[in-house]
Amino acid sequence: MCLIQTLSRQPRVNGQHDAIISEGLFYRVQDVLDSKARTYRPKVKTIENFPLRGFFLCPQCGQKLTGSKCKGRNKYYYYYHCHKDCKWRVNSEIANKIFKDHLNKFKPLPEVKKLYAAVLLEGYREHGVVASEKKKSLEQIAVYEKKLSVARNLLVTEKSILKITIL
């Protein structure tokens, strides 16, 4: 049994000794153990100038940076920026280039390149299967909603006929 599982089963008493870890960290670990942890997903919707929106964190306050464009005299300028109160920002072209240059430092070793490509391809295919199942489910929901709509219309019509008959 791991230490965290052992600790989580102990009755909780505050204030008897200094905490080894923060209470927040403890509960996050508990969430992971209970599989309740939220998966961090940056916004998928993006535009060309902000491919990294949702991935960058503000170096001053730690908030997720968003992106927007500002109109200059002759052209637009694109920035990743923090929220209104912080005001930290960086030109998106510069930030994207720095990130791209940094990524280029990580290249798979030639001997594992094929395996790496196979792993990526497998992940891509699995993602495609999930997307396909989701599409099927949405189509099935649309069919059910249509049937439900027809059933409601029939019910309303039947009630109207019934009222007319009673009158």
Ligand SMILES: [Zn+2]
């Ligand atoms: Zn900030």
